[in-house]
Amino acid sequence: MYRVLISDPLSEDGIKPLLEASDVEAVMDASLSHEELLKEISTSDALIVRSQTQVTRELIEHAPQLKVIGRAGVGVDNIDLDAATDHGVVVVNAPDGNTISTAEHTMAMLMSLARNIPQAYHQLKQNRWERKKFVGVELKNKTLGIVGFGRIGNEVAQRAKGHRMKVIAFDPFLTEEKANKAGVQHGTLEEVLQQADFLTVHTPLIEKTKHLINKETIQLMKPGARILNCARGGIVEEDALYEAIENGKIAGAALDVFEEEPAIDHPLLSLEEVIATPHLGASTVEAQENVATDVSLDVMDVLRGGAVKHPVNMPSVSSEVMEQLAPYFTLAEKLGSFLSNVTDGALEKVNVYYSGDLLDVDTTPLTRISVKGILKRYIGERVNDVNAYKTASDKGIVINEQKSTSTKGFTNLVTIEIETDQEKRTISGTLLNGLGARIVKLDEYSIDVVPEGHLIVIHHKDQPGAIGRVGSLLAEHHVNIATMQVGRTNQGGEAVMVLTVDKAVEEDCQEQLGGVADIQQVQCLTL
Numbered sequence: 001m002y003r004v005l006i007s008d009p010l011s012e013d014g015i016k017p018l019l020e021a022s023d024v025e026a027v028m029d030a031s032l033s034h035e036e037l038l039k040e041i042s043t044s045d046a047l048i049v050r051s052q053t054q055v056t057r058e059l060i061e062h063a064p065q066l067k068v069i070g071r072a073g074v075g076v077d078n079i080d081l082d083a084a085t086d087h088g089v090v091v092v093n094a095p096d097g098n099t100i101s102t103a104e105h106t107m108a109m110l111m112s113l114a115r116n117i118p119q120a121y122h123q124l125k126q127n128r129w130e131r132k133k134f135v136g137v138e139l140k141n142k143t144l145g146i147v148g149f150g151r152i153g154n155e156v157a158q159r160a161k162g163h164r165m166k167v168i169a170f171d172p173f174l175t176e177e178k179a180n181k182a183g184v185q186h187g188t189l190e191e192v193l194q195q196a197d198f199l200t201v202h203t204p205l206i207e208k209t210k211h212l213i214n215k216e217t218i219q220l221m222k223p224g225a226r227i228l229n230c231a232r233g234g235i236v237e238e239d240a241l242y243e244a245i246e247n248g249k250i251a252g253a254a255l256d257v258f259e260e261e262p263a264i265d266h267p268l269l270s271l272e273e274v275i276a277t278p279h280l281g282a283s284t285v286e287a288q289e290n291v292a293t294d295v296s297l298d299v300m301d302v303l304r305g306g307a308v309k310h311p312v313n314m315p316s317v318s319s320e321v322m323e324q325l326a327p328y329f330t331l332a333e334k335l336g337s338f339l340s341n342v343t344d345g346a347l348e349k350v351n352v353y354y355s356g357d358l359l360d361v362d363t364t365p366l367t368r369i370s371v372k373g374i375l376k377r378y379i380g381e382r383v384n385d386v387n388a389y390k391t392a393s394d395k396g397i398v399i400n401e402q403k404s405t406s407t408k409g410f411t412n413l414v415t416i417e418i419e420t421d422q423e424k425r426t427i428s429g430t431l432l433n434g435l436g437a438r439i440v441k442l443d444e445y446s447i448d449v450v451p452e453g454h455l456i457v458i459h460h461k462d463q464p465g466a467i468g469r470v471g472s473l474l475a476e477h478h479v480n481i482a483t484m485q486v487g488r489t490n491q492g493g494e495a496v497m498v499l500t501v502d503k504a505v506e507e508d509c510q511e512q513l514g515g516v517a518d519i520q521q522v523q524c525l526t527l
């Protein structure tokens with residue numbers, strides 16, 4: 001049974017998939033104190049939040065069972081992604097479900113800002129019939145500058161065009177061609193700032209976008225321009241905006257988000273030119289149902305080991321690629337695990353080569369799984385698909401992935417090479433049609449071994465009697481041999497025996513094997 005803690009308000013209709021799942025216990029409580037949250041998270045397998053719950057490193061460290069954090073929405077700036085990755089916790093979000101609601105909210109803010117609707121409403125509610133004071137401006141023929149042309153930016157642009165606005169947009173991923181297709185003008189950030197009568201930001205809050213709209217960039221804007229932020233507090237520098245409104249450079253602003261939320265007694269709210277909502281962009285029945293459903297499904301997929309649609313802290317893989325790669329997952333992990341268990345020294349470099357059927361596929365997920373298999377020897381079960389790369393890079397281990405045209409006669413081949421400060425070892429494996437995974441090469445020796453169960457790898461001299469002596473000694477220790485493969489470079493030269501046996505080999509047996517004539521090295525492992 002998976003325990004899923006939901007610590008922010010979520011649509012109950014939206015989380016139906018969770019509530020109806022027989023393997024899930026959903027605990028919903030949006031009023032937990034910090035201490036209560038620490039207690040609840042300690043026994044939870046999953047956590048689902050919106051933007052209120054601050055998912056800090058401390059919280060993640062109190063959650064030994066936690067496998068996934070689901071964000072019912074887009075922005076993940078309230079989640080410590082590094083901490084999640086360090087602890088192998090997958091973070092998923094629901095980026096599509098609230099796009100329309102937020103774009104519509106931006107339009108509502110745009111029109112309210114142009115026509116002073118909140119201010120006029122406020123006066124009228126106080127029984128003051130003011131007409132002269134609230135003369136607005138038309139949107140038609142005005143220029144809307146959009147910074148951040150992703151899902152929401154694009155939807156806002158289409159709606160603004162319906163109001164006969166001219167739209168100019170900047171986004172590092174927006175090309176001239178894409179802009180033409182969307183029917184907007186492509187501009188640099190400076191051009192957008194210089195031409196906008198209304199400027200709206202729709203970027204994530206990241207290092208590069210923090211205070212993107214600041215004292216200097218506001219200086220580039222037209223006098224009397226207006227600014228909207230329905231994305232994230234902090235993209236527009238609040239002090240700079242305050243000053244620009246006070247000195248008349250900026251005629252007004254519409255804000256749905258603030259650097260610190262909830263924003264109570266905020267200086268910007270004291271300005272009549274500023275209209276505001278309390279982070280309501282995604283607050284519609286439809287958006288909340290959408291994001292709750294999307295995140296519930298992804299969280300359950302992570303818990304049940306399925307393919308994830310919207311991972312945040314690991315690369316997303318299309319379902320077609322996933323389908324092609326899935327059969328290779330076990331092979332890649334077992335090859336990595338086998339090789340690291342027989343390699344001595346401090347790990348420095350891992351090279352993974354793919355050929356045959358894998359030549360034209362994005363094999364990054366397979367490399368990640370190989371690395372997980374390799375690191376398990378050192379880190380145990382704490383390493384997983386999410387933190388394998390980061391763990392390797394934190395330890396200074398270099399990972400390379402290459403495609404190779406040499407298939408060595410196999411329809412598909414995965415080769416892993418490990419370099420340590422002492423040696424370089426190589427293993428190759430393949431998926432045999434209908435027969436599953438096979439190790440087909442260990443260093444220079446050709447073998448045919450199923451990578452599972454208890455294995456013994458013996459380096460020896462290719463001499464008569466060596467194999468028999470190993471068999472007899474194992475029999476003395478009641479170790480039954482299931483399969484045995486021998487590979488040699490040349491007659492009488494170096495050779496390797498790989499045995500699969502029915503139980504784990506105990507230390508004294510391994511020691512005695514090491515003392516047998518012509519045996520040079522004995523390594524035992526369990527896959």
Ligand SMILES: NC(=O)c1ccc[n+]([C@@H]2O[C@H](COP(=O)([O-])OP(=O)(O)OC[C@H]3O[C@@H](n4cnc5c(N)ncnc54)[C@H](O)[C@@H]3O)[C@@H](O)[C@H]2O)c1
Pocket residue numbers: 073074075076095098099102147148149150151152153170171172173202203204205208209230231232256257279280281282283
């Ligand atoms: N107010 C709300 O309730 C609400 C609701 C939903 C989303 N949001 C926020 O809206 C923002 C946009 O969401 P989205 O779904 O459109 O995201 P998105 O990922 O689809 O789009 C973001 C775009 O910003 C662009 N970008 C990144 N850095 C940039 C930079 N330096 N300059 C210009 N563009 C840059 C990206 O290339 C991307 O195209 C996010 O911050 C999200 O958290 C707010």
Ligand SMILES: O=C(O)[C@H](O)COP(=O)(O)O
Pocket residue numbers: 050051052072073074075076098231279281282283
């Ligand atoms: O990033 C988002 O999805 C929005 O800011 C919505 O946040 P919320 O779920 O707290 O409304």
